[in-house]
Amino acid sequence: MRPLDAKKDHYRKMAREQGYRSRAAYKLKELNKAYRIIGAGFTVLDLGCAPGSWMQVAASAAGNRGTVLGVDLEYAEELNHAESMRGDVEDESLAETVAERLGRADAVICDLSPQVSGNWSVDHARQISLNYAAARIMGRVLAPKGNAVFKVFDGEYAAEFREHMGHMFSKTKSTKPQASRKQSSELYLVCLGFRG
Numbered sequence: 001m002r003p004l005d006a007k008k009d010h011y012r013k014m015a016r017e018q019g020y021r022s023r024a025a026y027k028l029k030e031l032n033k034a035y036r037i038i039g040a041g042f043t044v045l046d047l048g049c050a051p052g053s054w055m056q057v058a059a060s061a062a063g064n065r066g067t068v069l070g071v072d073l074e075y076a077e078e079l080n081h082a083e084s085m086r087g088d089v090e091d092e093s094l095a096e097t098v099a100e101r102l103g104r105a106d107a108v109i110c111d112l113s114p115q116v117s118g119n120w121s122v123d124h125a126r127q128i129s130l131n132y133a134a135a136r137i138m139g140r141v142l143a144p145k146g147n148a149v150f151k152v153f154d155g156e157y158a159a160e161f162r163e164h165m166g167h168m169f170s171k172t173k174s175t176k177p178q179a180s181r182k183q184s185s186e187l188y189l190v191c192l193g194f195r196g
């Protein structure tokens, strides 16, 4: 078995054994351990939440006093302290619906991916465009000093997106968790201390 396959299987297998809905759980676990994006008692908005492994990790990090709202085009099963709703981040009315349902969020986590076409330039541009839509929703609900994390398909528009977010936060950092496949060009942009 090639090392890449071994790594892929390792996280898949662990997710199955530990009851996570997908291997993506380990990316958020790692990011949260390193950057404390979500703390106990946090209200969390999860954009692009299905099937819901980030919801599981966020609900566990936020604990009994916390709450998570997941939004996705697809259905994501709810769990204790984590609700979900169907919604399109590009629908301009979504920010208001989320704000009414959630109030202020202490953290926004965003793992949006478009249906990939296989043409990287197209997929990259589409993913960054989803991120700008998500950032607009974030701007409506995130509390001052709140945190965020965005998946970013790396490419020509990534630096511009990072700069856009950099104006809104005290600190931003691009990072690639161990659980992210080496051959994938995804990065995670961690944003700490929303200026409000």
Ligand SMILES: C[S@@+](CC[C@H](N)C(=O)[O-])C[C@H]1O[C@@H](n2cnc3c(N)ncnc32)[C@H](O)[C@@H]1O
Pocket (backbone or CB within 6 Å): 021, 022, 024, 025, 047, 048, 049, 050, 051, 052, 053, 054, 055, 071, 072, 073, 074, 087, 088, 089, 090, 111, 112, 113, 114, 115, 130
């Ligand atoms: C990589 S998956 C998210 C995995 C999730 N973080 C987890 O741990 O289970 C990306 C998600 O983005 C969602 N998505 C793509 N475009 C969207 C849009 N316009 N509005 C809402 N969700 C969208 C997809 O339906 C998909 O479920």
